[in-house]
Amino acid sequence: MxxxxxxxxxxxxxxxxxxxxxxxxxxxxxxxxxxxxxxxxxxxxxxxxxxxxxxxxxxxxxxxxxxxxxxxxxxxxxxxxxxxxxxxxxxxxxxxxxxxxxxxxxxxxxxxxxxxxxRLQQPDPAKGMKEISEHIDTTMLNRWNQKKEDAYETMRPARRQRIESFRFDVFFQNMDGIFPQKLRTPENLTLIAELASLNGISETDMRKFVNRAINPNKQTFDAEKLKHQIYASRPKVQPVTDRYAMAPVAFLQEKQGDAPVSYADKLLIQRLADEYGFGNDVINTLIEYVLKMTNQKFPTAYVEKVAGTWKRLHVQNREDALAAVRSDPRPQKQNTASVPDWYNDVETEQAGEDLMAKVRRQQQKLKGDGNGTNED
CATH class of the missing domain: 1.10.10 (Arc Repressor Mutant, subunit A)
Structure with a gap:
């Protein structure tokens, strides 16, 4: 064979x-x-x-x-x-x-x-074939009871808050023929909920994105296509009671005058959730802190430096994040154009005398005739 x-x-x-x-x-x-x-x-x-x-x-x-x-x-x-x-x-x-x-x-x-x-457009290697993969035998759970269930619930890893907040009952409405049960794996559902929470996508709008990420003929779900669609979209900033609980992409968009958030910044926000495990309240506090400390910039190196520090400090909520901010010895003034530590390590090259002389000549010429025509 x-x-x-x-x-x-x-x-x-x-x-x-x-x-x-x-x-x-x-x-x-x-x-x-x-x-x-x-x-x-x-x-x-x-x-x-x-x-x-x-x-x-x-x-x-x-x-x-x-x-x-x-x-x-x-x-x-x-x-x-x-x-x-x-x-x-x-x-x-x-x-x-x-x-x-x-x-x-x-x-x-x-x-x-x-x-x-x-090369990415690979044909389905099992097209036209019958799947004979063995299914898991769950007979050992026949003895499962409520006492064991309660014990398991106390010991199992906690699900992220953003997954719990996604209303799957709303999302699943009229989705049986579009998003069949076999595609509703824990990994796919977790991804959908997290993308919605981080990017400010409603359950009804998420149906449209998921629909475009499904191949109806092969009944396959393309997670990368879903991500690409959502990262290319622009969330609607809705008024909320707690601004720090809102979707981080919408929070950053609001901070920059409703201007669209760049694809790279959306990926960076996704990493703050995936790699550091931060909730929306922590990510939004971090965004606000970084913008304040870098004169409204959002540099990747500085964001990750702060995120790494907060992770080592076991920051888990906004209160922990604010405590980390207060413990920072650097000035916390709103208008201070602070920069990351590594910024001062960048070597700069002093302008030579020839260049300075050329600039002075250009300045004199501009004062003399106002034309600004280059001689050199």
Whole structure:
């Protein structure tokens, strides 16, 4: 019997690393990423360099490449360093990414970009075949009773508040033929509820987005297509009693005068929920704090620095977030144009005497005739 293997998610991520990230990060960064996946959890930096056969500046450059493309996060304190590996984006998410997709096309050209995009349209490998997968045997739950149920409810991990607040009874109305039971997996329902909560999408509007993400012939649900649709949409900012409980994307949109939130900022907000586990009240407090501290900017590096600090402080609600803000030793004035710590580390180049002389000549000319015509 001939077998065809449909790869698991881990294999797809490895494909993404080599076919999509590789032209941008290079061989050294790929080698470092692979070694980090299998090296001991604790290792001396010198031994790690030897293991990768990347020493000195080559190791540093490879590490920085991984950091730049969100494949690695690095933390330091005195002589300790933590290298936190991040999963690659899926091929579809990579090509859709506002920055990565453009840089990839610039690096490989439009023809190869189109070829790699076409690879995403894979035919269903099991089309026309009968599924014989074994279903789980639940007979062991025949002895399940209310006492065990109560004990389980007290010990099971808590569901996120944003999932509980989504009205699935409203969402499911008239959806039986569009969104069948087999697609209503816990993963799909969780994704739908979280996207709605973070982006300010009502249950009735979410039906339209989900409908467009379903292939009715194959009865498959495209989660990436759903995300892309919602990230490209613009929420309606509704008046609420508690502004900090509103959808973070709508909250940021309101903060910037109802101007649309960029795709990149929406992805960053999604990461605050997925990677840091913050609720809407914490995310909105963080957004407000960052805008205040950076003169109304929303830089990714600073947002993640604050998020990492709050995570280590076990911030779980707005009260915890406000306590973290009060503990920050930096000035909290509303109009202070504060910048991230790393901003001051950027090297600046002093203007040379020739450039300064040229500027002075231009200024004199403008004062003399007001035309502003360049001589140089």
């Amino acid at each position: 001939k077998c065809r293997i449909v790869r698991a998610q881990a294999a797809i991520q490895r494909e993404s690393l080599y076919l999509y990230y590789y032209p941008l990060i290079g061989k050294d960064a790929c080698i470092l990423y692979e070694i980090l996946q299998c090296c001991p959890e604790e290792i001396r930096s010198s031994d790690l360099e030897t293991l990768c056969d990347l020493r000195g500046s080559r190791f540093v450059q490879a590490r920085k490449k991984l950091e730049q493309y969100r494949l690695l996060r690095t933390f330091v304190k005195q002589d300790d360093m933590v290298l936190m590996i991040q999963a690659p984006l899926s091929p579809a998410d990579f090509l859709r990414h506002d920055t990565f997709g453009r840089m990839y096309m610039e690096a490989v050209g439009s023809k190869r970009f189109e070829t790699m995009k076409a």
